[in-house]
Amino acid sequence: MFGRTENPELWTFLESLHHGEILSGTVAAIERFGVFVALDDGPDHPAFPGVGFITYPELSWRRFEAASDVVRVGQRVSCEFLQFDTWNAEARLSLRAAQPDPFQAFADRTEMGQVLHGQITGLVPFGAFVRVADGVEGLIHLKDLAQRPVASLEDSVQVGEEVTVAVVEIDRARRRLALGRLQPTPRT
Template identity: 70%
Template sequence: MDWQSESPELWAFLGSLHRGETLSGTVAAIERFGVFVALDEGPEHPVFPGVGFITIPELSWRRFEAASDVVQVGQRVSCEFLQFDTWNAEARLSLCATQSDPFQAFAECIAVGQELRGRVTKRVPFGVFVQVADGIEGLVHRRELTSTSVEAPEDVVQVGDDVTVVVTEVDRERRRLFLSRRQVSPDLR
């Protein structure tokens, strides 16, 4: 569809927005691929439930199962404008950009070598994820689970287990935390 000729008012509105600008609106629809937002200002979209769209990664800094865990239809939101999606004629938005990143605050307070307590939240073939603070999870690679070789993570820990881990790496740019259970003092495991 040629949005520019079919909907010149919408095209002009989207073209007037600036990256970083805060836009407010109401959650109009939740889909498995993202959230449509009916913006307070500007025209309605001729096809979609809203002119604004938030992709799943831009909804929250925290891990969640479904978009409805973060927002509800009818909820008021304020988002940061990221870009004008000319293909769909919509404003790409970020909800998490309007909130402080808990990972960065956490990274300020910890150091490599520090021991932390946490709960195993997920098993994957290459290790386990451990939640060490509210919304903060780190990976314990299979080779870091124990001092002996492990075929499968479930041979050592189960989801829900409380464990002590050591911080081995903090990647602030990629928001990743790497942990070791093997490096913990034997009496704390």
């Protein structure tokens, strides 16, 4: 159905694209598995709403709940071409690659041991995530959350709580930030 002989115009177009090339188009549909983009210079797809496709991880550097938090149908977008998906005969795209990475900008201006203020955004069995800048979250490991052992994570922090943390490690390659919680100094 999506072969070269059945869709020569589509295949010729997709084979002409180069990794890293910026393509423009319009968001054609938002599905539970990704976003279809009708590319300006691309032909119609025989089965999908657009010849371009963005998976959820490639939509944004920031955490989001639904694709509609990032894009809407009819919105104009510029995306980086990642690869030609020969199985689905579509252009795999990245919207986030065409935007600056907030983590790298954060890492450029942040030092080890630096004290930051943030908000708890999520609790996991091994610790708590803290938003320390727009689009940047770090992890406080479970062992660093409380001064004394607690029965459950919720006994030491709550989602939405403001905390003071120190930068323990910045891993640029894996986009990971390790934090240590600074306990408030008791007032006398």
